Amino acid sequence: MTRNDWQDSRGNKDRSITRPGGSTMEQGSAPADRVETTNAFLVGDSMTGGYGQGPDILHDCTIAVDPGEIAVIVGPNGAGKSTGMKAVFGMLNLRKGSVRLDGEDITALSPQDRVVRGMGFVPQTSNIFTSMTVEENLEMGAFIRRDDFRQTMEQIYDLFPILRDKRRQPAGELSGGQRQQVAVGRALMTKPKVLMLDEPTAGVSPIVMDELFDRIIEVARTGIPILMVEQNARQALEIADRGYVLVQGRNAHTGTGEELLADPEVRRSFLGG
Amino acid sequence: MIEVTDLHRHFGGFRAVDGATLRIEPGTITGLIGPNGAGKTTLFNVIAGVLKPTSGTVTMAGEDISGLPPHELFHKGLLRTFQIAHEFSSMTCRENLMVVPGDQSGEGLWNTWFGRKRIADEERALRAKADEVLEFLTITHLADQRAGQISGGQKKLLELGRTMMVEAKIVFLDEVGAGVNRTLLNTIADAILRLNQERNYTFVVIEHDMDFIGRISDHVICMAEGHVLAEGSLAEIKANEQVIEAYLGTGLKNKDQLAGASA
Amino acid sequence: DAHSPIKLGVVLGFTGPLESLAPAMAAGAEMAMSEVSDSGMLLDGVMVEPVRADSTCIDAAAATSATERLITGDGVVGIVGADCSGVTGAMLSNVAVPNGIVMISPSATSPGLSTAEDNGLFFRTAPSDARQGVIMTEILMDKGIESVALTYTNNDYGKGLADAFQTAFEEAGGEVTISAAHEDGKADYSAEVGALAAAGGDRLVVAGYVDQGGSGIVRASIDSGAFDTFHFPDGMISQALVDNFGSEIDGSTGQNPGTDSPGAKLYQDMASAADYDGTSPFSAEAYDAAALILLAMQAAGSTDPAAYKDSVMDVANAPGEQILPGELAKGLQILKDGGDIDYVGASAVELIGPGESAGNYREVTFENGELVVVGYR
Amino acid sequence: MSSYNIRVVALFSLVAVLFVGTGFIQSWNVALTIFNMGLISAIMALGVNMQWGYAGLFNVGIMGFVALGGLGTVLVSTPPNTEALAAGGLRVVGGLALGAATVIAAIMAYRRLKTYRGWITAAILLVGFFVFRAVLDPGVEAVEAVNPASAGNIGGLGLPVLLAWPVGGLLAAGAAWVIGKTALGLRSDYLAIATLGIAEIVIAIMKNEDWLARGVKNVIGLPRPVPYEIDLQASSGFRNFATGLDADPVTASTIAVKLAYAGLFGVVLLLLIWLTQAALASPWGRMMRAIRDNEVAAEAMGKDVTARHLQIFILGSAVVGLAGAMMTTLDGQLTPGTYQPLRYTFLIWVMVIVGGSGNNWGSVLGGFLIWWLWVQVEPLGALLMEGVTAGMADGFWLKGHLLASVAHMRLLTMGVILLLVLRFSPKGLLPER
Amino acid sequence: MEPLNALVSLANFVLIPATAYGAQLALGALGVTLIYGILRFSNFAHGDTMAFGTMAVILTTWGFQAIGISAGPLPTALLALPIGIAVTGLLLLGTDRVVYKFYRTKKAVPVTFVIASLGVMFVMNGLVRFIIGPDDQLFSDGARFLITAGDFKRMTGLDEGMAIKTTQVITVVVAVIVVAILFWFLNRTRTGKSMRAYSDNEDLALLSGINPERVVMYTWLIVAALATIAGTLYGLDKSFKPFTYFQLLLPIFASAIVGGLGSPVGAIAGGFLIAFAEVTITYPLKKVLGYLMPEALEPDGLIQLLSTDYKFAVSFVILIIVLLFRPTGLFAGKSV
Numbered sequence A: 001m002t003r004n005d006w007q008d009s010r011g012n013k014d015r016s017i018t019r020p021g022g023s024t025m026e027q028g029s030a031p032a033d034r035v036e037t038t039n040a041f042l043v044g045d046s047m048t049g050g051y052g053q054g055p056d057i058l059h060d061c062t063i064a065v066d067p068g069e070i071a072v073i074v075g076p077n078g079a080g081k082s083t084g085m086k087a088v089f090g091m092l093n094l095r096k097g098s099v100r101l102d103g104e105d106i107t108a109l110s111p112q113d114r115v116v117r118g119m120g121f122v123p124q125t126s127n128i129f130t131s132m133t134v135e136e137n138l139e140m141g142a143f144i145r146r147d148d149f150r151q152t153m154e155q156i157y158d159l160f161p162i163l164r165d166k167r168r169q170p171a172g173e174l175s176g177g178q179r180q181q182v183a184v185g186r187a188l189m190t191k192p193k194v195l196m197l198d199e200p201t202a203g204v205s206p207i208v209m210d211e212l213f214d215r216i217i218e219v220a221r222t223g224i225p226i227l228m229v230e231q232n233a234r235q236a237l238e239i240a241d242r243g244y245v246l247v248q249g250r251n252a253h254t255g256t257g258e259e260l261l262a263d264p265e266v267r268r269s270f271l272g273g
Numbered sequence B: 001m002i003e004v005t006d007l008h009r010h011f012g013g014f015r016a017v018d019g020a021t022l023r024i025e026p027g028t029i030t031g032l033i034g035p036n037g038a039g040k041t042t043l044f045n046v047i048a049g050v051l052k053p054t055s056g057t058v059t060m061a062g063e064d065i066s067g068l069p070p071h072e073l074f075h076k077g078l079l080r081t082f083q084i085a086h087e088f089s090s091m092t093c094r095e096n097l098m099v100v101p102g103d104q105s106g107e108g109l110w111n112t113w114f115g116r117k118r119i120a121d122e123e124r125a126l127r128a129k130a131d132e133v134l135e136f137l138t139i140t141h142l143a144d145q146r147a148g149q150i151s152g153g154q155k156k157l158l159e160l161g162r163t164m165m166v167e168a169k170i171v172f173l174d175e176v177g178a179g180v181n182r183t184l185l186n187t188i189a190d191a192i193l194r195l196n197q198e199r200n201y202t203f204v205v206i207e208h209d210m211d212f213i214g215r216i217s218d219h220v221i222c223m224a225e226g227h228v229l230a231e232g233s234l235a236e237i238k239a240n241e242q243v244i245e246a247y248l249g250t251g252l253k254n255k256d257q258l259a260g261a262s263a
Numbered sequence C: 001d002a003h004s005p006i007k008l009g010v011v012l013g014f015t016g017p018l019e020s021l022a023p024a025m026a027a028g029a030e031m032a033m034s035e036v037s038d039s040g041m042l043l044d045g046v047m048v049e050p051v052r053a054d055s056t057c058i059d060a061a062a063a064t065s066a067t068e069r070l071i072t073g074d075g076v077v078g079i080v081g082a083d084c085s086g087v088t089g090a091m092l093s094n095v096a097v098p099n100g101i102v103m104i105s106p107s108a109t110s111p112g113l114s115t116a117e118d119n120g121l122f123f124r125t126a127p128s129d130a131r132q133g134v135i136m137t138e139i140l141m142d143k144g145i146e147s148v149a150l151t152y153t154n155n156d157y158g159k160g161l162a163d164a165f166q167t168a169f170e171e172a173g174g175e176v177t178i179s180a181a182h183e184d185g186k187a188d189y190s191a192e193v194g195a196l197a198a199a200g201g202d203r204l205v206v207a208g209y210v211d212q213g214g215s216g217i218v219r220a221s222i223d224s225g226a227f228d229t230f231h232f233p234d235g236m237i238s239q240a241l242v243d244n245f246g247s248e249i250d251g252s253t254g255q256n257p258g259t260d261s262p263g264a265k266l267y268q269d270m271a272s273a274a275d276y277d278g279t280s281p282f283s284a285e286a287y288d289a290a291a292l293i294l295l296a297m298q299a300a301g302s303t304d305p306a307a308y309k310d311s312v313m314d315v316a317n318a319p320g321e322q323i324l325p326g327e328l329a330k331g332l333q334i335l336k337d338g339g340d341i342d343y344v345g346a347s348a349v350e351l352i353g354p355g356e357s358a359g360n361y362r363e364v365t366f367e368n369g370e371l372v373v374v375g376y377r
Numbered sequence D: 001m002s003s004y005n006i007r008v009v010a011l012f013s014l015v016a017v018l019f020v021g022t023g024f025i026q027s028w029n030v031a032l033t034i035f036n037m038g039l040i041s042a043i044m045a046l047g048v049n050m051q052w053g054y055a056g057l058f059n060v061g062i063m064g065f066v067a068l069g070g071l072g073t074v075l076v077s078t079p080p081n082t083e084a085l086a087a088g089g090l091r092v093v094g095g096l097a098l099g100a101a102t103v104i105a106a107i108m109a110y111r112r113l114k115t116y117r118g119w120i121t122a123a124i125l126l127v128g129f130f131v132f133r134a135v136l137d138p139g140v141e142a143v144e145a146v147n148p149a150s151a152g153n154i155g156g157l158g159l160p161v162l163l164a165w166p167v168g169g170l171l172a173a174g175a176a177w178v179i180g181k182t183a184l185g186l187r188s189d190y191l192a193i194a195t196l197g198i199a200e201i202v203i204a205i206m207k208n209e210d211w212l213a214r215g216v217k218n219v220i221g222l223p224r225p226v227p228y229e230i231d232l233q234a235s236s237g238f239r240n241f242a243t244g245l246d247a248d249p250v251t252a253s254t255i256a257v258k259l260a261y262a263g264l265f266g267v268v269l270l271l272l273i274w275l276t277q278a279a280l281a282s283p284w285g286r287m288m289r290a291i292r293d294n295e296v297a298a299e300a301m302g303k304d305v306t307a308r309h310l311q312i313f314i315l316g317s318a319v320v321g322l323a324g325a326m327m328t329t330l331d332g333q334l335t336p337g338t339y340q341p342l343r344y345t346f347l348i349w350v351m352v353i354v355g356g357s358g359n360n361w362g363s364v365l366g367g368f369l370i371w372w373l374w375v376q377v378e379p380l381g382a383l384l385m386e387g388v389t390a391g392m393a394d395g396f397w398l399k400g401h402l403l404a405s406v407a408h409m410r411l412l413t414m415g416v417i418l419l420l421v422l423r424f425s426p427k428g429l430l431p432e433r
Numbered sequence E: 001m002e003p004l005n006a007l008v009s010l011a012n013f014v015l016i017p018a019t020a021y022g023a024q025l026a027l028g029a030l031g032v033t034l035i036y037g038i039l040r041f042s043n044f045a046h047g048d049t050m051a052f053g054t055m056a057v058i059l060t061t062w063g064f065q066a067i068g069i070s071a072g073p074l075p076t077a078l079l080a081l082p083i084g085i086a087v088t089g090l091l092l093l094g095t096d097r098v099v100y101k102f103y104r105t106k107k108a109v110p111v112t113f114v115i116a117s118l119g120v121m122f123v124m125n126g127l128v129r130f131i132i133g134p135d136d137q138l139f140s141d142g143a144r145f146l147i148t149a150g151d152f153k154r155m156t157g158l159d160e161g162m163a164i165k166t167t168q169v170i171t172v173v174v175a176v177i178v179v180a181i182l183f184w185f186l187n188r189t190r191t192g193k194s195m196r197a198y199s200d201n202e203d204l205a206l207l208s209g210i211n212p213e214r215v216v217m218y219t220w221l222i223v224a225a226l227a228t229i230a231g232t233l234y235g236l237d238k239s240f241k242p243f244t245y246f247q248l249l250l251p252i253f254a255s256a257i258v259g260g261l262g263s264p265v266g267a268i269a270g271g272f273l274i275a276f277a278e279v280t281i282t283y284p285l286k287k288v289l290g291y292l293m294p295e296a297l298e299p300d301g302l303i304q305l306l307s308t309d310y311k312f313a314v315s316f317v318i319l320i321i322v323l324l325f326r327p328t329g330l331f332a333g334k335s336v
Ligand SMILES: Nc1ncnc2c1ncn2[C@@H]1O[C@H](COP(=O)(O)OP(=O)(O)OP(=O)(O)O)[C@@H](O)[C@H]1O
Pocket: A001, A019, A020, A021, A022, A023, A051, A054, A057, A075, A076, A077, A078, A079, A080, A081, A082, A083, A084, A231, B149, B152, B153, B179
C-alpha cells in the first residue's frame, strides 16, 4: 500500500489519523462453503476490489442477507470486514462482482443513491455528529426523506427511550453506549430496507452490549434485514441466522451462527478457542 | 506501587473522576472495569500525566507524582498504551522500538555532531534489543515495515513492545482488546502474563471483555460514576449486585423472540 | 557607433506599496525619452530606449538583481529611479556605484541619501525633506496658524518630513499638538483620526501619499468632522486629491516643488495628451530625471556615465536658456551648438549641493473644489 | 543510482543551467547577484524547513526573525553613538530592564499566587507599564534628539560585520525563546496567526523605536566584510590582475566582490547543511520524526515534546535570523519599512514547499529555484506578454492593458508554480525520504 | 452640557467608527470562519477574494452608472452586489474545481489546503491587479451622510459634533441582516443543517445521503456572498485598493481566531473586539477628560495609553493573550 502523499500529517498537534493496518493472519484452511445467495434480499456477490489504486483487499467475496435475518461477519483484524461493508455500500470501486438489492443490480450507484434506495449504514467509528443535538442527528438520518418523519422519530424514541430524554443534548456529550444508540437510530431514520452495522459493540460495556443486541434483535424482528460486523464474535454468532468468516478478503467459512460456533476450526482460529 | 487518594477530575461542572481511591500492589495485574463513561480513561490520563487532577493525589512508590508530565513519569518507569493505537506511523516497527529509550546520548544535538562514535555503538546495542523484542512478540517479519501499515492487532502488540524497550515498573493498558480479534487477543494476554512473570512488570488493564480479564488479572476494580464501586477477585466482582446492575447486566432478553420471528 | 540606440533604465516599484504611483512616473520618464528620440538630435540621432524594471519598493534584493540585470545585462547607461529611499540606497551602493552608472531618483527624498557614498553618480529631482519643512512653516505662520496636528506616513519620507517640519515649526513658535504616524495600506484609520482629533489643532498636516493612507486619513477626518482644513505637502498634492475630495477640503493649503515657470502646466497638458495623469506625485520629477540624463549626455558629448555625470549639474542650473517640458529638442540643439541651458522642466529643477533639487515650492490653496496656485517660495 | 538520486542530480543540474544560462544570456553579474541571494534564501528555507519539516511547527512569522537578524547587524557593526548614549543610554537600558522585570514579576505572581492572582498580575503589569514608560520615554527622547536627521539612535558596537551574523542569529533565537514559551502550545492554525502577528509586532517596534536603529529613517552604509568595488578599481594591483585576465576592471571588480560574498555565504550554507544532515540521521532526528508522527505517543514514551519543540523553534529561527543578518549585510542597509509578509514569509514558504518539506536539500533547491524565478519572472513575463500581444493591433486597448500589467505576472507565477508543485508533486520536488 | 459633550466626542471618534469597522471585520471573519468550520482550512486567499468580489461590484457599478441606473440616496454599488456575488461565486467554484476539489478527494490534511490557499492568494492577488490595476478606485455615490458633524452641532447646540455616515449605517444594518440570515440558514434550514453535519463528520454525512459536493458548493457561494458584501461595504466606507484588501487579511484572521475558528458567533465577537481594541487603547483621553474634569485638573498631556503606531500591535497582543488563556479562542473554536 503506498502512502497517500497528500496526507502527510505534518502540522502541530494535527491529530494523526491511524487506520487499521494490513493483515498478516494466516488464511483459513477450510474451503468456502458456497451459499445460495442469488435470491437473497441484499447480496454483495463475488466482490473483488480495494481502495483507490491500491491492491485488492476483497477477493471474490460474497455476503448476503434476507429480510428478518441477522447476518454476522467475523474474522481477524484487517481481514476486510469493514472493507466488505463499504463495498456493499458503494464506498469503493469493485473490480469484479456485483451488489444487488431486492433483485436489482445497484453496483453502479453512489452511496447517496443507495441511501435513497433504502440502505442504512452505521460505520465502525465516528458514527454520530458530535456537535449536533441528538434530535438533529436523527433529522440528518432523515435527510433524504421528503415526507414527514416525525412518526419515525417517535418510533426510535420508543425503541431507545434514553434518547428521548437527551434529545436536546449534543450527541458528543453522551456515553459510548448511548452514542451507539444514536448511531443506530440515525440509520433507522431513513426507514431503511436493510441495516448495516460495523462493530456496533466495540468498546461498550457488557450491559450496553446486551442492550444493543436486544435492540438489534428488535429491529430485525420488524422485518429489517441486518448485516453486521462483530468482534464479539461469540455473542454475535449466538443471535445470528447467518455467519460469514472472512480471512484475507475471502469467504473462509459460511453457515448459520450455531454451525460456526460448533465448528472447532472456526473456534480455534477466530473465536479465541 | 501506585496509590490514588480521593482523586477528582472535573470538566467544567462535570465530574468525570469523582473521589477515586485505590491501590495497585507491585507485581500484580489489575483489571479496571466499569460502564462506559465511568471515568476509567480519565483516571488513566490523570495518573499518566496527560490531564492535571482537579484535586487529590497520586503517589508511586511513596513519591507524589500528581501532575507530573508524561515524559517525566516515563523516566520513573510508568508507561501506558492507548485505547486507539498511537504508533509512529511513518517509521518502521524497529524504529518505533528504537526510539523509546530515553537515555540515548544521540538525542543530544551536540553528540550528533561531535560524539558520532559513541552514538554508533549505542545504536548497535539498541538495534539488537529491538530485534529481541520483536522476536518476543513474534513479529520479527514486520521489523522493516512502516508501522502505519500493519494491522490493528499488530499495532497493539507493538505498543506493548515499546514498554519492553526500557525497564518499566508499571504499565497501563487501555482497552487492548477492543476491536481485536479474539485469537490475537490471546497472544496479547500471553505476552502480558510473560512480562509480568519474567520481568515483574505491574499492569493495570482496562477491558470490557470479562474472559480476557479473567485470564490475566488477579485483582479487579470496578469503577462507576467516577469512583470505585467494588473491588476484589473477578469471581467476587461478578457476584456483586451493584456491579451486575451497573455494568455486567443479565444477558439478552430478546433472543428467543427473534428465533420465534424468523422461524 | 552613434546610431545604435542607447538604453535607459526605469526602475520603479511597479508592484508593492507604491504600485499605484509607478505607472505615471514611468510614463513621465518614458515620455522624455521618446521626445528626445523623436527629435533625433541627441548626439546626432541616437535613439533612446527605456527598459523598465520593478524595484518592488520593499525588496532590496529584488531591486538590486533587477538593476544588475539592467546594467550588466541590458547595458543601460543611466537609470531613472528608484522611487523608495530604501531600495534606492541599496541599488546605488550595490550596483550603480560599483558599475559607475548614473542614477537620478525622482522621488527618494530621504535626507540620509544626501550623505550616501555616491562617487558623484547620484542625483535627485525631488528636494530633500529638510527644506520643505521650512517652507511649510512659513506658509502656515503667514496664515497665522500656530497650532497643528501632524500625521505622517510611516516611512523615511513621511518621518523625515514630519521631523523637519516639527523642528522648524516649533522653532518658529508654533505648536505641534501631536505627531502620529499612519501606516499605508491599512484597513482603517479611525484610531489615528481619533487621536488627532483629541489632540486638536487649527489644521491637520498630512505628510503622506495621496493614493495611500494620506487620503484615508483625510477621508476619515472630514467624515467625522475632526478637521475640515488641512495642509498638504508634496506627496499629497495632485489631481487625485481634488478628484477625491472636491470642495470638501476648501480652505486647505499646501505646497509642492515648483516655480512660476509654466513648466508644470505644460507637462500636465502633455501628460493628458498622452493619456496619463501628469499630476500624480513624482510623475513630473520622473520626466525631469530622464530629461536631465539625456541633456547631460548631449552636453558631455558622450553616453558614458563617467563623462556625463559631471554635466548633470551644468544643464540643470543657470546660467543658460531655460528649457521647459516639450522643449527638449531645443535644449539639445543649444547644447549641440555649444550653448548653455538651464533646465527648468516640469518640476522647476534646480540642483544644489550633493546633487539634489534645491527646492523651489509653489504654494497652493483649495477653493471651490479647485487647486489654485497662490505663489512661489 | 536510485531514482531519487537521479532526481536530485537532474534538478540541481536544472538550477545550474538556469544560473549559467543567466550568465551567458544576461550577464555574469546578474547571475551572481541572483546566486548570492539564492544562497541566503536557501538558508532561510533551511531554517523554516527545520521547524516545519522536522517538527511540523507552522511558523508564519519568518519575516520577524529576518528583520531581527538585520537589527543584529546594525547593533554589532555600526559605530557607537557616544553622544546619544551619554544623553539617554542609561535611562533606556534601565527602562528596558524595568520592563523585563515587570513581565517576570507578573509571570511569577501568576504562577505563585492562589487568590486574586488575576487582579494582582494585572495590577503589576499596569503599574509596571507606567513606571517603564516613565523611565524609558525621557531616555528615548534624549537619544532621538541627538542629530535626528543622520543619527538619533544608540548606534552599535563597532565590531566587524561578520560577527553580526551569529549575533543576528542569537537575537532571533532570543525572540524565538520568548515566542516559543508563550505560543508553542497553540494548535496549527492558531500558532500560524499568532506568529504572523508577532512578526508584525517585531516590525512595528523596529519601525517606531527610532532610538534602536533609526526606525523608518533607515540605517544605510553598513560596513562590508568584502572590499568595495571602487577601491578595487582604484587599486593598481587589482587593475593589473584584471588586465591579466583580459577583463575590464569594472566588471572584474564587481564580479570579484560578488564571488567573495558567494564564498562567505556558501561556507555558511555548507556548514549548516552538514550540521542539519548529521542531526537528522541520528537518534535525535529519529526522535523528532517520532514527535512529528504522534506527539501524544512521543510524550508517553518519555520525549519532552514541549522542550523539543522549543529547541527546534529556536534553532530554526536562529538560522533564519542568521540569514537575515547576512541579507542586511549584502544590502548594506537596514530598512524596516521593507519587511512585508508576502516577500519574507510567504515566499520563503513557497521555497520550502516547492523544494520538499523535511528535506534539507529540497530547501536549498527551492531557495535557488524560486529566487531565480522571483527575479527572472519579470523579464520573462515581459517577453511572454510581448509574444502574446505581438499579433494585436497597436493601440488596441487589451494590448496596452496587458503590457502595462506585466509586473503583476510575478505574483501570479509564484502562485501557479506553488499550486502545480503541490498538485503534481505534493511532497515537493525533492520529497523527504 | 459638559458630560454630554464628552459622550458625543467619544461616540464620534470611538464608538461609531469602531462599530462600523467592527462590522466590516466581522463580515470578513465570518467568511474565514465558515471555510474553516466546514471545509476545515484557514483560507489565506480570503482577503484577495474580497478584493475580487469588490472589483466585480465596482465594474458593475460603473456599468450601471454609465447606463444611468442608480439607487437614489443609496450607493449604486448595492444594486450591483448580486452580480458581484454571482461573479465571485463562479470564481470560487472554479477555484474549488481546479484546486481544492482534488485535495478533498485525496483526503489531504488541512495544512495542504492552507498552502494551496497561499497559492490561490498569490494568483488572485495578481489577477485583481491584472484586471483593475493597483490603484485606488472610488465608487461610492449617493448621499454621504445621514448627519454631518456640523449639522449635529447646529441641531443640538453642543460643542462637539457627531457624524453618522450612510455607509456606516448601511454597513451595520447589512451586517446584522446578513448575520441573522446566516444563523437562520445554518440552524433552521435543511441545507444549513446538512452543512453543519458535513462540517462535523464528512463520511457520516455521506452515509446520511448528504451530497458533499453540494455542501461545498453552498459553502463557497455563501463565502462569495460574505466576501463580496464585506469587501463592498468596506470599499464604500473607505476606498478600494487591492493592496489594502490583502492587508485586511491580518485583522480579519485575528478576529476569527480571537473568536475561535469555526464559530460564527466568535467571528462577530472577534471582529468587534479587535476593532474596539484598536480604537480605544490608542484614543487619547485628553478631550474627554477635559470635559469631565474641573478646569484645574484638566490634563496637559494627551493621556494616551499607547501611541497609534502600535495600534496594529494591540490587536495581536490581545489575540495572543486570549489564546494563552483560551487556546481555541473565546468561543471554543475548532482545531484540525
Ligand atoms: N482507507 C483505506 N485505504 C487503504 N487501505 C485500507 C483503508 N482502510 C483499510 N485498508 C486496508 O484494508 C485491509 C482491510 O481493512 P478492514 O478495515 O476492512 O479490516 P477489518 O476486517 O474491518 O479489520 P478490523 O477488525 O481491525 O476492523 C487492511 O489491510 C487495511 O490496511
